[in-house]
Amino acid sequence: MKVLFDTNVILDVLLDRAPLAEDAAHLLSQVERAKIAGFACATTIPAPYSLLSKALGARAADRHIHSLPALFVAAAVNRIVLEGAGAADFDDFEDAVAHEAAVHAGARYIVTRNVAEFKRAKLPVFTPREFIGVLASLTAP
Numbered sequence: 001m002k003v004l005f006d007t008n009v010i011l012d013v014l015l016d017r018a019p020l021a022e023d024a025a026h027l028l029s030q031v032e033r034a035k036i037a038g039f040a041c042a043t044t045i046p047a048p049y050s051l052l053s054k055a056l057g058a059r060a061a062d063r064h065i066h067s068l069p070a071l072f073v074a075a076a077v078n079r080i081v082l083e084g085a086g087a088a089d090f091d092d093f094e095d096a097v098a099h100e101a102a103v104h105a106g107a108r109y110i111v112t113r114n115v116a117e118f119k120r121a122k123l124p125v126f127t128p129r130e131f132i133g134v135l136a137s138l139t140a141p
Contacts, residue, residue, distance in 0.1 A: 001138075003027075004039040004075055004102035006095075006112035009128055011048050014064050015055055020113065023128035027111060030135065031071055039105050040072040041098045075101035089120050099123070109134070 005027070012020040013028055031038030045068050052061035081100040090096035095117045102110050103122055110118060110125045118125040126134060 001109070002037045002039055002105065002107040003031075003109045003111055003131070004041065004098065004105065004107040005031075005044075005072065006098055006110065006114065007041070007044045007047060008113045009111055010040060010044060010068070010072075011051070012113070012128075014048065014052060020128075023132055026132060027128050027135075028071065036135070038072045039075045039102065039107050040068065041101045042074040042077045043094075043097065045069060045072070045074055073105070075105035075107065077101055080104065090117070092117050 009024045009027070011017070012024040015021075027036075028038070030036045046065065049061055049065050052064055056064070075098075077097060081097060081104055084100040084103070085093060085096035088096040088100065090099065095112075095114065098112075099110065099118060099121050107123060109131065110121065110123050111128055111131045112118060112125060113127060115125050115127055115130075
């Protein structure tokens with residue numbers, strides 16, 4: 001099952017933002033164990049570097065940024081995605097880009113803390129806690 005993780009969810013884990021990091025870390029552990037296929041918008045991979053560098057130092061930021069491509073498939077951001085995002089009826093262009101990248105990558109779900117920003121999404125959108133519940137219901141006997 002392909003799931004696109006929004007930048008804020010990834011940053012919650014990398015910056016250990018309590019209490020948000022717990023649910024997000026649980027989901028990323030599912031990605032690490034190949035229980036779900038984790039996708040991140042291609043722009044998400046390099047975007048948090050300066051924030052991480054300021055918060056954790058350059059060495060830790062480098063380590064975190066370089067670990068992301070091994071964990072996530074980068075959902076392409078190309079002309080088709082950007083044009084689709086521009087035409088989408090989203091209030092936030094960055095969220096529209098993430099949504100279009102998810103659609104074009106074949107993701108089935110989007111996980112974000114900002115569900116309200118994705119109210120016009122074509123895909124189901126969940127918070128990390130909500131998605132943990134979705135996973136539990138899918139694996140229940």
